[in-house]
Amino acid sequence: MKRLDLIFSERELDAIIKTLEKANVPGYTVMKHATGRGPERVVTEDMEFTGLGSNAHVIVFCEQELIDKMRDNIRDDLSYYGGVAYISEATPL
Amino acid sequence: MKRLDLIFSERELDAIIKTLEKANVPGYTVMKHATGRGPERVVTEDMEFTGLGSNAHVIVFCEQELIDKMRDNIRDDLSYYGGVAYISEATPL
Amino acid sequence: MKRLDLIFSERELDAIIKTLEKANVPGYTVMKHATGRGPERVVTEDMEFTGLGSNAHVIVFCEQELIDKMRDNIRDDLSYYGGVAYISEATPL
Amino acid sequence: MEVNPILQNVLAPPVLFFLIGAISVIFKSDLEIPAPLPKLFSLYLLLAIGFKGGIEIQKSGFNDQVLPTLSAAILMSLVIPLIGFLILRFKFDVFNSAAIAAAYGSISAVTFISAESFLESQKIAFDGFMVGALALMESPAIIVGLLLVKFAAPKNRPKSRKMHLSAILHESLLNGSVYLLLSSLIVGFLTASSNPSGITKMEPFTGQLFYGAECFFLLDMGIVAAQRLPRLKNAGSFLIGFAIFMPLFNAFIGVFVARFLSLGPGNGLLFVVLCASASYLAVPAAMRMTVPEAKSSYYISTTLGLTFPFNIVLGIPIYMSLVKTIIPLSP
């Protein structure tokens, strides 16, 4: 089993969730209000009231093959607005 | 060292923390206000004001043996209200 | 590639970010409003309005060598105010 | 010449803000009221309704109508879930039927407020003790719902989670929104009895601010309702029909009970609205906790996505004409 961590602008959340659903992931978790810095931009808390949008952190536990299926779409989504995606190993309890 | 990720309805938080404390984990971290979708239900933001409760994400860094000790209790808690639990490797800095 | 998870009092956030920036990490993500318990103290939600400060959860995806560079500084920061730091494996998507 | 009451209802700020919220979702605006701001307004409204209700009850005292009306209110919130349960069992299992039925037996405080605002704009009088009916109708439906689960559910529920009477009472009376409404009512009552200057000092917060806060909250409710509505499609047409038919049916029973109680048109409308409205705060919270087998999207999407908007926009004026027809103005 794999764990996929996606961090990106919450403005892109709907698109990412669409991608996840299309790949039939068993589930996902969303945590909003994340801030941070990436290679391209700084995301600060005041971005919430200005409507710029802060980051969302999405966690998906799923099989490797699902990740392979989604890879291109996710990269597409993230390449345009920025964001990162990392995979690690995870075992169900 | 292991990392245990638990994601479940915040309504179950007290029960889970009890389970963790009973196993004498060295510590835990709780992040509330998570939303998401699982095999059984969708958790959205409006669940906060309706009192349904959104999800909590709990992280525990501990030894494998503690996890073995808690496994059944945690599975019990999660089986009733839903939620997921995953283990991965982690090394202290 | 590594994933570094830091959990500590948000009061220490500026110091930690300074440490990260000095090491030229490619980026980092901050999630505030985390609560929890560690070997030394309990952090609860009421700490937000009392000004005690709840915890911040910082995630950094970076190379091992950067982590080696930061190790001492981060340990310093965490030793004084408390907090935990764990490393795990991560592969870019 | 009488203006169309539905149009008149729709042109009041609370309903307009509700529609604005709903339309923003339909047109995919990114207007958003982030958590926990809706919670702030919902806590505020419960506190203020309770507080003002407590004052009114203390002021008006217990006249002839109070006791029969409150008893009838409790009765309705016991009977409606039973009827609802029987209907829902045609399509759903015990868990889902009990949870949905409980929601329709209980009440929606914001629907009640909207009916009060409607009455005020129509200059029709009503009594403060009706808030007592509101407060008393929240819990019984929860109790009935949980008892239905306890006795009708398959016997293979996990033992550790067996529903004891104490747990049922706990969920129905100490549920956050029930507790806040009831205790604020007591605070209002005690303040009115022993500390009248406290009322004056609370008035700007619980009184003057109320209407605006109601509008702001309804803006959010419009957003939530419109987001919920499409999810009802998965629930099927039976449930969609139920979400419209049940309030109308309950209103119909309610108006005859109101007539029997000789309520005036103002109290009558409020009574009918209590019967017709469905809970999206107290009941879902209690059911999620005690009946996790029921799909929360069923009971929350029906009440929030369909019944609530229906009542706010169309129901209240419809019930008003029902009341005017069935309850003779001079009995």
Add this chain to the structure above:
Amino acid sequence: MEVNPILQNVLAPPVLFFLIGAISVIFKSDLEIPAPLPKLFSLYLLLAIGFKGGIEIQKSGFNDQVLPTLSAAILMSLVIPLIGFLILRFKFDVFNSAAIAAAYGSISAVTFISAESFLESQKIAFDGFMVGALALMESPAIIVGLLLVKFAAPKNRPKSRKMHLSAILHESLLNGSVYLLLSSLIVGFLTASSNPSGITKMEPFTGQLFYGAECFFLLDMGIVAAQRLPRLKNAGSFLIGFAIFMPLFNAFIGVFVARFLSLGPGNGLLFVVLCASASYLAVPAAMRMTVPEAKSSYYISTTLGLTFPFNIVLGIPIYMSLVKTIIPLSP
């Protein structure tokens, strides 16, 4: 003897709270207004401005000045971004130039409110329909900015993201803050036409509370502005100069247009302030979404970190004397 108008402006609560916020950052106080509280106040202010504006427009009707003024306002919000774009292109690529220019063509509602407070403290009359100008000036600048990107941008933008006219209209009209302002204006208008008692009941919320809420929000804006300012250093002196020069330049054009429209000093100041102010809500949100190639720190740090404080503290009294000089008091 006339007191220094800048000092007088600075000694009003809203500006004082703004300064307090800014000073807290400079002195590294840990004063913080956590999210989403600033959002609460910003939503509230937009709702209240719109609602009150709608009432005023309905009340005052459409006199001779309304249509020319609103047309001129829209024209200004179309022209200013074009001028800004030409200036910015000396230093920045198409994406950044268009995004920054759009921000300066659009408006800042809080700057507008501050100008109204200033006028009230100076006892200078102004008309409610100016809120209409405020509402109408938000979107056109966004449209111009996006059209500039559409036609002037290098042709290698990813296809899937091509900007269709519908997307442009969507971003400019259904942007959360534009939508809330416009629709609250409509609610205000409808309420004033058909339900005057609704106005009275909203007054404590949208009227009486307004000034205090403005102060609280400005406290946060002071914190945000002072946190943003240092980041402008990376943007370079060209942009820093632009953030001060552009509002002054726009004010200068604006005051002559106001004179041409024969606006009185009150409406004149508001018109000038609309031209001089820059958007940190609607435009940045729209640009982040549709022109991610532009660096958000450029357009948000200039407007929030420099132009906004400048306008609030120094700009408004400066524009007032400009208005008094250029617009003859009795035409």
Add this chain to the structure above:
Amino acid sequence: MEVNPILQNVLAPPVLFFLIGAISVIFKSDLEIPAPLPKLFSLYLLLAIGFKGGIEIQKSGFNDQVLPTLSAAILMSLVIPLIGFLILRFKFDVFNSAAIAAAYGSISAVTFISAESFLESQKIAFDGFMVGALALMESPAIIVGLLLVKFAAPKNRPKSRKMHLSAILHESLLNGSVYLLLSSLIVGFLTASSNPSGITKMEPFTGQLFYGAECFFLLDMGIVAAQRLPRLKNAGSFLIGFAIFMPLFNAFIGVFVARFLSLGPGNGLLFVVLCASASYLAVPAAMRMTVPEAKSSYYISTTLGLTFPFNIVLGIPIYMSLVKTIIPLSP
């Protein structure tokens, strides 16, 4: 016949809402006021107290009593932590003793407000300049606490964290809640001097809304206090005793100082309450930052879980009778 003053105090809305909050925890209701809503109310209360206090000080000017009272207030907040430290050292190390002692030397603004509400309900006059005493008593206790750590602590603290005087002053004066209170006081003062119309416009926000917001905040404080209380068990009976004894002891000293200052019963009570109350905002925040060796659960659970409820519910009326006994009504 005089009604029992404790009962009368308890039957006021703020105390009732506090009790409701506490009871909800005892009965395990899931009533919750999620973060950051309590922060909103705490920021609001500090801003409003400061603003109103600044106006009062400007209005009343500096009469004979002001300077001696303010000086005595500062003195008390320097002396009390020293006494507390000596007592606490019997059981605790330097770090914990200093941190707890500082909390008891400083003040609780909400306790102060509650005393004001109590006086108003009893129709006993008091002066606006007492808010000055409130503001001035926050920082000195922090300074004393940090100096105690600096000079009495074991010498093996990490070098990088050595406490310089500048850091001590920074923590004591620029701490978020100290800063907001002090600066709002200045804003109030400046507004009253130069812009009286600003006061009228702020009044609905800082004045009329205050009592209700206080109630809402106390509802949350009741929840927090009742959640904190059980954790005191781990702290041991010495600390539990200290949390009740110390306010009484401080009140006792305070009432004699008040008598010496010839304060009337209203100002006298406020002075005593300032001495008796303990900080759960400014001091804990400062101590967490600068003395991480101290257990935050010690200083926050005593002040929030025991001293605060004690003062709010029982303390204020007890201190009132103390004041009435010790301070002769007509000196």
